[in-house]
Amino acid sequence: xxFAIMQRLSQMLFVMFGISLLVFLIFFGTPGVDPxxxxxxxxxxxxxxxxxxxxFGFDQPFYVQYLxxxxxxxxxxxxxxxxxxxxxxxxxxxDTVPVTLSLVIGAAILxxxxxxxxxxxxxxxxxxxxxxxxxxxxxxxxxxxVYWLGEVxxxxxxxxxxxxxxxxxxxxxGYKNFSDDPKGWFxxxxxxxxxxxxxxxxxxxxxxxxxITEALQEDYxxxxxAKGLSETRILLRHALRTSLIAFVTLFGLDFGALVGGSALLxxxxxxxxxxxxxxxxALQNLDLPVIMTTVLxxxxxxxxxxxxxxxxxxxxxxxxxxS
Amino acid sequence: MTKPENVSRGPWATALNRLSxxxxxxxxxxxxxxxxxxxxxxxxxxxxAGVDPFKSTLDxxxxxxxxxxxxxxxxxxxxxxxxxxxxxxxxxxTYFLGADNQGRDVMARLxxxxxxxxxxxxxxxxxxxxxxxxxxxxxxFFGGVVDMVISRILDVLWAFPxxxxxxxxxxxxxxxxxxxxxxxxxxxxxxxxxxxxxxxYIPYVARPVRGQVMSLRQSDFVMAAIGLGAPxxxxxxxxxxxxxxxxxxxxIPIMMALNMLTxxxxxxxxxxxxxxxxxxxxxxQDGQGLLYTxxxxxxxxxxMIVISVxxxxxxxxxxxxALDPRSKIKLxxx
Numbered sequence: 063x064x065f066a067i068m069q070r071l072s073q074m075l076f077v078m079f080g081i082s083l084l085v086f087l088i089f090f091g092t093p094g095v096d097p098x099x100x101x102x103x104x105x106x107x108x109x110x111x112x113x114x115x116x117x118f119g120f121d122q123p124f125y126v127q128y129l130x131x132x133x134x135x136x137x138x139x140x141x142x143x144x145x146x147x148x149x150x151x152x153x154x155x156x157d158t159v160p161v162t163l164s165l166v167i168g169a170a171i172l173x174x175x176x177x178x179x180x181x182x183x184x185x186x187x188x189x190x191x192x193x194x195x196x197x198x199x200x201x202x203x204x205x206x207x208v209y210w211l212g213e214v215x216x217x218x219x220x221x222x223x224x225x226x227x228x229x230x231x232x233x234x235x236g237y238k239n240f241s242d243d244p245k246g247w248f249x250x251x252x253x254x255x256x257x258x259x260x261x262x263x264x265x266x267x268x269x270x271x272x273x274i275t276e277a278l279q280e281d282y283x284x285x286x287x288a289k290g291l292s293e294t295r296i297l298l299r300h301a302l303r304t305s306l307i308a309f310v311t312l313f314g315l316d317f318g319a320l321v322g323g324s325a326l327l328x329x330x331x332x333x334x335x336x337x338x339x340x341x342x343x344a345l346q347n348l349d350l351p352v353i354m355t356t357v358l359x360x361x362x363x364x365x366x367x368x369x370x371x372x373x374x375x376x377x378x379x380x381x382x383x384x385s
Numbered sequence: 386m387t388k389p390e391n392v393s394r395g396p397w398a399t400a401l402n403r404l405s406x407x408x409x410x411x412x413x414x415x416x417x418x419x420x421x422x423x424x425x426x427x428x429x430x431x432x433x434a435g436v437d438p439f440k441s442t443l444d445x446x447x448x449x450x451x452x453x454x455x456x457x458x459x460x461x462x463x464x465x466x467x468x469x470x471x472x473x474x475x476x477x478x479t480y481f482l483g484a485d486n487q488g489r490d491v492m493a494r495l496x497x498x499x500x501x502x503x504x505x506x507x508x509x510x511x512x513x514x515x516x517x518x519x520x521x522x523x524x525x526f527f528g529g530v531v532d533m534v535i536s537r538i539l540d541v542l543w544a545f546p547x548x549x550x551x552x553x554x555x556x557x558x559x560x561x562x563x564x565x566x567x568x569x570x571x572x573x574x575x576x577x578x579x580x581x582x583x584x585x586y587i588p589y590v591a592r593p594v595r596g597q598v599m600s601l602r603q604s605d606f607v608m609a610a611i612g613l614g615a616p617x618x619x620x621x622x623x624x625x626x627x628x629x630x631x632x633x634x635x636x637i638p639i640m641m642a643l644n645m646l647t648x649x650x651x652x653x654x655x656x657x658x659x660x661x662x663x664x665x666x667x668x669x670q671d672g673q674g675l676l677y678t679x680x681x682x683x684x685x686x687x688x689m690i691v692i693s694v695x696x697x698x699x700x701x702x703x704x705x706x707a708l709d710p711r712s713k714i715k716l717x718x719x
């Protein structure tokens with residue numbers, strides 16, 4: 063078991079190295095592209111260009127450039143933006159993390175609760191109309207672009223029905239710190255939570271229904287029926303329990319991916335200043351150091367989250383444990 | 386010797402037969418084909434309506450019920466600053482869905498944009514499938530060092546957050562295009578979003594293909610072929626590829642749907658299709674500023690995306706059941 067965990071962790075380090083190398087190559091090694099001009103931003107003066115060249119060591123060999131970049135981002139953390147003069151990038155990125163976490167954790171609670179309800183209900187009524195209805199609704203949820211759904215939500219809650227009793231409580235777009243104004247924090251996030259979770263409710267509901275239905279074919283379910291257990295107990299205690307393994311694995315991956323940048327579209331539409339919105343703003347200003355930093359931190363987080371999921375899996379599943 | 390009467394009609398005919406009895410899947414396919422045909426007829430629509438969907442026309446006027454109206458209305462209330470584009474007229478040919486903030490016919494742009502959305506989704510799917518098949522076949526069949534190198538590359542691509550990878554690629558590629566040796570790709574070329582979307586989803590397909598090839602590699606008929614001394618290329622082409630082809634076909638509609646969502650998101654973030662070209666994503670972005678005054682501009686392309694992606698997903702479900710009832714391929718994570 064120790065061996066399997068060590069193997070997984072060394073694989074994680076390798077993937078992190080590969081990602082950092084890929085990011086380095088994309089930003090500094092694309093043929094026909096001058097990285098100094100990209101980092102300096104639009105209409106940069108020759109002095110700024112020279113400063114960028116010196117700061118990133120573009121007159122030195124590639125491996126020195128790579129090490130310089132990694133040192134600036136992870137060790138000293140003194141990467142500065144040239145578009146926004148002298149702005150320290152790494153602390154700015156870390157400042158946005160609580161916003162993204164607030165958005166993703168709230169949405170995750172919603173999607174876990176509702177997809178469990180939907181998946182179990184559909185499996186209980188499988189091939190009858192509640193099942194078909196729920197699965198079609200789930201498929202519609204999966205087929206909607208999340209940023210467009212966000213705009214529809216804004217149209218309804220901020221404009222068309224804002225004056226009705228139903229949505230008059232919705233505050234203007236933006237983010238409020240939990241420590242300053244807990245109620246405002248909650249109210250501004252309700253609509254973004256619902257928007258972000260709809261896709262995942264659809265996806266997880268469908269996945270759960272499929273794995274419960276599959277589990278119901280197993281021999282141990284037949285045994286449980288033969289013992290005379292009630293259908294509800296079989297569904298919740300036996301079939302659901304095994305189906306949760308796949309559910310939890312998927313959840314770990316998606317949660318990591320959302321914190322690591324996939325929540326970007328929701329943040330942009332609702333004006334939440336999280337990691338994704340910061341990256342988006344940097345994209346508009348062509349502020350490369352910010353993008354390099356968010357990309358590296360976010361993808362490292364995703365890799366770490368995936369490795370943690372796998373390690374937990376190794377610890378929990380006796381079949382993986384012994385092999 | 387004559388063939389017996391009750392011989393199996395082969396896997397393809399069986400699948401086609403199953404699919405032809407799946408009414409839901411057929412309806413979904415018909416809806417998607419209808420959308421494709423409508424989008425392909427965009428030039429005809431623009432010609433009949435007499436509009437240029439790519440040129441801003443701020444001073445145009447139209448006649449409705451004998452009343453002449455400007456396309457860009459000057460507001461009569463408030464400070465009267467700026468213009469509000471005309472809203473939907475619900476008359477085919479004359480600003481059916483209204484105009485955008487440059488006075489362009491949204492309906493015509495919607496059809497032209499759909500052409501790009503479908504084209505990019507289709508081409509990116511082809512790109513992904515070709516490269517994923519090659520990587521999956523090589524890694525699964527040869528194993529060892531080949532497998533290790535390919536699998537680690539796939540691991541890196543897989544762990545990279547999709548939108549962040551796309552942003553990194555496009556910020557470098559889209560600002561001035563790319564030139565490798567004699568080839569130059571313009572920064573507004575549709576090749577760039579196709580390439581970006583095609584690359585990021587290679588692991589989604591390559592991993593299951595690799596797994597399938599690995600188990601086929603152990604099967605008796607492949608062992609026999611190896612034992613007979615057949616060259617590896619021939620085994621891959623004649624024995625293994627036909628056995629993974631159902632998996633690949635099942636992936637086509639699923640990947641199309643996923644690519645369509647990704648393309649629209651990238652275009653919405655202004656790193657996909659570049660103006661004045663349109664796609665459904667760019668039109669939603671155009672409509673963002675008009676969301677509260679002229680919501681049709683942002684709503685219409687969104688509905689088109691939902692209907693297209695939904696029909697592809699439903700058809701994909703039917704296709705999977707027909708070809709490969711026991712397969713485990715699920716909807717990709719968006």
